[in-house]
Amino acid sequence: xxxxxxxxxxxxxxxxxxxxxxxxxxxxxxxxxxxxxxxxxxxxxxxxxxxxxxxxxxxxxxxxxxxxxxx
Numbered sequence: 001x002x003x004x005x006x007x008x009x010x011x012x013x014x015x016x017x018x019x020x021x022x023x024x025x026x027x028x029x030x031x032x033x034x035x036x037x038x039x040x041x042x043x044x045x046x047x048x049x050x051x052x053x054x055x056x057x058x059x060x061x062x063x064x065x066x067x068x069x070x071x
Contacts, residue, residue: 044071 038051043060044067054061055068062068 042067044068 039048040051040054040061041048042054042063044062047063049061049063051061054063055065056062057068057071060071062071
């Protein structure tokens, strides 16, 4: 009977010890990837750049202010 009590105590101690262990770290979330952006061509030099960075004038796209004035 004393071995049965000892086994029960050891099982309880093991269960408590097991529940106190830290969980393994979770893998990091995948980085947020931006969707592709339309590219436009500078009407003056022909370089391609994202539409959000282009300067628009008279329906044409330019890469910088100097090219917009020259175009």
